[in-house]
Amino acid sequence: MIRSDIIRGHLESIILRLIYENDQYGYEISKQISLRTENRFQIKEATLYAVFQRLEKKELIESYYGKVSHGGKRKYYRITMLGKAYLKETAREWKVTKEIIDLFMEGLD
Amino acid sequence: MNKIKNHVNELFKDIPKSEEKEIIKQEIFQNLEEKVYDLVAQGKEEEDAVNKAIVEFGNIDEIKSELGVYNVNRDGDGKRIERAKIDLNFSIWGSILIIALMVFINLYYSPSTIWFVYPTFAILWWPLSMFYRWRKLK
Structure with missing residues (x-):
């Protein structure tokens, strides 16, 4: 499991992407992240909810209450129009960034 | 489950009272509970599951700064x-x-x-x- 600062800078995009696929609640997202990265990256709950706050403040996502599960109502998040645009933009940015970093990292081992 | 509730209360104790705080507290509590149930469903002892959920929570300061503490x-x-x-x-x-x-x-x-x-x-x-x-x- 890595906990790198590089990933930290992209947590917003990672979470936005998951919410973009379908509306999700907190635990579902953290589970998805562990699952898809095969546990190579795990998000701490504290980080996750801090990112939710930030994304909501920037109006990239919005929340609503869903069905009642164990204990309480699940708080679901859905992506906004602005969020979709932002995600698209970060995806484009990432592509360029990756190309640049690859220029210097490729061929080393 | 009381242990989770106490832990969440403990985490938030020095954050000033606000509606925002209550909402996020409730959300975190609900999701931690969900995590515990999920871990138990995977065959963990409830106590282990609770401890795991608490340990993996991370540092509350991140949320504090988002709440403007x-x-x-x-x-x-x-x-x-x-x-x-x-x-x-x-x-x-x-x-x-x-x-x-x-x-x-x-x-x-x-x-x-x-x-x-x-x-x-x-x-x-x-x-x-x-x-x-x-x-x-x-």
Whole structure:
């Protein structure tokens, strides 16, 4: 499991992407992240909810209450129009960034 | 499950009361519970699951800064400046008294040699350091 600062800078995009696929609640997202990265990256709950706050403040996502599960109502998040645009933009940015970093990292081992 | 609830309450205890806080607290509690149920469903003992959920939570400071708790810190800074100012005042008056005493002893008992300058210089470090501490905080 890595906990790198590089990933930290992209947590917003990672979470936005998951919410973009379908509306999700907190635990579902953290589970998805562990699952898809095969546990190579795990998000701490504290980080996750801090990112939710930030994304909501920037109006990239919005929340609503869903069905009642164990204990309480699940708080679901859905992506906004602005969020979709932002995600698209970060995806484009990432592509360029990756190309640049690859220029210097490729061929080393 | 009480342990989770207590833990969440503990985490949020020094965050000032607000509607936002209650909402996020409720959300975190609900999701941690969900995590515990999920871990139990995967075959973990409930106690292990609860502990795992708590350990993996991470550092609450991240959420604090998103909730704007730094406002509270700013108040704390104000208090620290206030205290530094009191320290500075105290050090000025304290050193004046000590220096006056030195001058008095010097002139009264040994007027032929002027030695009070030396302790005066030594004592001046006190208000001087307090002054710079106060200025730094300001």
